[in-house]
Amino acid sequence: MTTPELPEATAEVQPGELVPLRSDATFWAKDVTRLRLGEVPAEAVNLNVTGKRVVGPVQGFGKLWQKTYRVELPGAPHTPAEVITAWKAAFASFWPDSGRFYGKLTGIDPGDVALLNLSAGGMKLSTGILVLYADDESFTFMTPQGHIFAGWITFSATETDGVTAAQTQVLLRANDPLYELAMPIVIHRQEDRFWEQTLANLAAHLGVEGATVTTSTVCVDKRRQWSKAGNIWHNAGIRSALYLITTPFRAVRRAVGRRNGTG
Amino acid sequence: MSSPSDSMSVRALSDRVSVVDIHGEVTAKSETAISEAYAKASGSGTKFIVLNFTGLSYMNSSGIGMLVTLLVRANRQKQRLLAYGLNEHYRQIFELTRLDEAISIVADEDAALAAAK
Numbered sequence: 001m002t003t004p005e006l007p008e009a010t011a012e013v014q015p016g017e018l019v020p021l022r023s024d025a026t027f028w029a030k031d032v033t034r035l036r037l038g039e040v041p042a043e044a045v046n047l048n049v050t051g052k053r054v055v056g057p058v059q060g061f062g063k064l065w066q067k068t069y070r071v072e073l074p075g076a077p078h079t080p081a082e083v084i085t086a087w088k089a090a091f092a093s094f095w096p097d098s099g100r101f102y103g104k105l106t107g108i109d110p111g112d113v114a115l116l117n118l119s120a121g122g123m124k125l126s127t128g129i130l131v132l133y134a135d136d137e138s139f140t141f142m143t144p145q146g147h148i149f150a151g152w153i154t155f156s157a158t159e160t161d162g163v164t165a166a167q168t169q170v171l172l173r174a175n176d177p178l179y180e181l182a183m184p185i186v187i188h189r190q191e192d193r194f195w196e197q198t199l200a201n202l203a204a205h206l207g208v209e210g211a212t213v214t215t216s217t218v219c220v221d222k223r224r225q226w227s228k229a230g231n232i233w234h235n236a237g238i239r240s241a242l243y244l245i246t247t248p249f250r251a252v253r254r255a256v257g258r259r260n261g262t263g
Numbered sequence: 264m265s266s267p268s269d270s271m272s273v274r275a276l277s278d279r280v281s282v283v284d285i286h287g288e289v290t291a292k293s294e295t296a297i298s299e300a301y302a303k304a305s306g307s308g309t310k311f312i313v314l315n316f317t318g319l320s321y322m323n324s325s326g327i328g329m330l331v332t333l334l335v336r337a338n339r340q341k342q343r344l345l346a347y348g349l350n351e352h353y354r355q356i357f358e359l360t361r362l363d364e365a366i367s368i369v370a371d372e373d374a375a376l377a378a379a380k
Contacts, residue, residue, distance in 0.1 A: 024321050028356055057331050058365045064335060132360065133324035140324035142360070152360075154324055171328050221335040 060150030060173025317348030
C-alpha cells in the first residue's frame with residue numbers, strides 16, 4: 001500500500017520557516033471501544049455488530065494468512081487517488097451477489113461501522129466491519145468478534161510505470177476453531193472468488209473490461225493460538241443460524257403480544 | 264518530509280536486549296528497513312526487542328500490518344516485543360488495533376530494561 005504524498009509546495013519556503021510534516025491524525029478511527037451501528041435497511045439482518053469489539057490478527061485463533069488480490073488498469077486514465085475515490089464512492093456496488101454491504105451512502109470514512117450480510121458455505125451470516133483507516137490512496141477495515149476471521153482488509157491503489165493498479169490485501173486469522181476447520185474446505189476459496197470478482201467489477205467500472213486479477217496467498221504464521229479458542233462464543237455463523245431457526249417462535253410471540261395488547 | 268528508507272537504527276543495550284530506533288514514517292515503504300533492523304537487532308541471545316517510537320512522525324495501516332509481521336517473527340524466535348515513546352495518538356492506535364495486547368507498552372528505555380530483567 002502506498003501513502004499519499006504531500007502536495008507540491010506552491011510557494012518557496014523562506015529561510016527559518018517551518019515546513020509542516022504530514023499528519024495521519026485524521027486518517028484513523030478514534031475512540032472506538034465497542035461497535036455501534038446506525039440505521040440499516042429493513043431487509044437487512046442486523047446481528048453481531050453493535051456492542052462487539054474489533055479483533056485483529058493478534059486476537060484470532062487460526063494460522064495467519066496474507067492474501068493479496070491485484071488488478072492492473074492499463075489504458076484507464078486514473079490516478080491512484082481517483083481509483084480510491086471511485087472505490088469509496090460506490091463500494092457496495094462492486095461486491096458480488098454473495099455479500100451485501102450496508103454502510104452509509106456517502107463514502108468510506110474513518111470510524112464508520114457497516115453491517116455485512118454474507119453467504120458463506122451455504123450459511124447466511126450477519127456481521128460487520130469498522131473503517132479503521134482511510135486516506136486518499138487506501139482504506140482499511142477491521143473485523144468484529146464473531147466474524148469469520150480476525151484481521152484487516154486494506155484496499156489500495158498504486159502506480160507503477162504509468163499503470164495504475166488496485167489491490168485488496170487481507171491479513172487474517174480464522175476467528176475460532178470452527179472457522180479454522182472451514183478455512184481449507186470453503187473459506188479460502190470463497191474469499192478468493194469474492195475479492196477477485198470485486199476487483200473485476202471495479203476495473204469494469206473504471207473502463208477496463210475482462211481485467212485479470214492476480215491472487216497471492218502467503219502463510220505468515222503456521223501456529224494456531226489455542227488461547228483464543230474461546231472466541232467461538234461470539235461465532236457469527238452460529239448466532240445467525242440460531243436467529244434464523246428461532247424466527248418462527250419470535251413471530252408467534254409477537255403475534256400473541258399484539259393480541260394481548262402488550263406487543 | 265522524512266524518508267522511510269533510512270528510518271531505523273539499532274542499538275544493543277545488553278546481550279538480551281536490543282533497541283530499534285524508529286525515525287520518520289512507518290508505511291509499506293518501510294518494509295525492507297524494518298526487516299533489516301529486526302535482523303540486525305535479533306542476535307542469538309536476544310530475548311527482548313524494544314521499539315523506540317519517539318521519532319515516529321507518520322504511520323498508516325500498512326505500517327501497523329508490518330508490526331504484526333514483526334511480532335510473528337519475534338514470537339517464532341521466542342523473543343518479546345516492547346515499545347516506548349508512543350505519543351497519545353499512536354498509543355490510541357495501538358489500543359484501537361489491539362496491538363497493545365501483544366506488544367508491551369512501557370514508559371521509556373529504563374522501564375523497558377527493567378521489564379527485560
